[in-house]
Amino acid sequence: MPSFSDFYGLSSSIDSLLDAFSTHTPPHALLIVGNEGVGKCTLAKLLCQAVLCKALHAPCNKCGPCLRVLTGQNRNLIHVSPSGASIRIDAIRDMLDILGLYSIENSDRTVLIENADRMTPQAQNALLKSLEEPSPGTxxxxxxxxxxxxxxxxLSRAALYYLPPWPNDKLLQTLLAGDAQSNEAQAAIKGAGGSIGKAMALLNNPEIARLHQLSDQAVQVLLSNGDPVSLSQEMRNERENAQLLFTLIEEKLPKQANLKQLGSALEKVxxxxxxxxxxxxxxxAIDTILFSLLEDISLG
Ligand SMILES: [Zn+2]
Structure with a gap:
């Protein structure tokens, strides 16, 4: 998981948001908007942790409240997420009931509503009053x-922050800081499309090595050195890895192809x-790559 400081540098507004939470001056309500996998929920949880943290510069990852957030046991962090496709009014009412109780250890309280856009209109209306008149410390x-x-x-009651896709150099830096091997990290980033969540999932995926091997084989076929028929078979079930495979192939081609081969091979991809x-x-689609050379040869 990316850390609090990993989110610095994505945009100036995110930087100022982190500063506000780090120095215990957070807004009462905020909305983080962004694509799937850019780390919205991870960031939201880190911000909640910063609110609850007892250190001057939060989050410290050492104090009691921080450790309880990290182990999922801080009852001053109320986490609401969709059950099935939506967040229904009952889930919001349950959360408001908990807020109505005394806070534990006289602390501030935080409410993380993950995928808030999946709240039903009724659920949103039930939430509205608490956003309008937040109790102190919530x-x-x-x-x-x-x-x-x-x-x-x-929307009018929550400060809006856009969390952008992660640039590749920042993804790499974050993965390497987490002890990833450089070549594995590079491969994970290529399939991640700016998503830290996807990059981490790919990094922890033992399939990555296999995809490297398949893309190596495809490069060989594209350069007329391999066996397209058996590779076509092996590729049959790789549809969901298509984008990553294409990217790996495109990255590898220039290292192995001569100039004459390169243009037509890249065109095929x-x-x-x-x-x-x-x-x-x-x-x-994959056969277009693997067999078009045969066509070229048979037609020519
Ligand atoms: Zn702390």
Missing amino acids: YFVLTAERRTALLPTI ARARELMQSNVSWQS
Whole structure:
């Protein structure tokens, strides 16, 4: 998981948000909007941890409240997330009931509403009053992919922060700080599309080595050195890794192809990408790469 400081440098507004929480001057309600996997919920949890942390510069990861957040046992962090497709009014009422109780160890309280855009309109209305008139020491952190799914009344009461996709150099830095091997980290980033969550999932995925091997084989086929038929078979079930495979192939080609081969090989990969986007089957798309050389040869 990325740490609090890992989120610095993504944008100036996120920097100022981190500063505000780090120095115990957070807004009462905020909404973090961003694409899937950019770390919205991780950031939201870290912000809640900073609110509850007893240290001057939060979060310290050492004090009692921090340790309880890290082990998922801090009852002053109330985490609401969708059950099934939505967050229903009952979940919001339960959360408000807990807020109505005395706080534990006289602390501030934090409410993390993950995927708040999946609150039903009734749930949003039930939440509204607490956002309008927050009790002292209660802080709301909401995350959402689609801001427009939230009622204007909710939006008008929460400070809005956009969490952007992560640049590759920052992804790399974060993965390496977490003890990843450089080549594994590089491969994970290529398939991540700016998502720290996806990069970490790919990094911890033993399949990465296999995808490297498959992309190496594809490069050989593209350079007329490999066996397209057996590779086509092996690729059959790799549809969900398509983008990562294409990217790996594109990265590897220039290192192995001569100039004459490179242009036409890259064109084939680009063509396969286009085919995928127009909903052509994965097998046809990958065969476009693997077999077009045979066509070239047989036609020529
Ligand atoms: Zn702490």
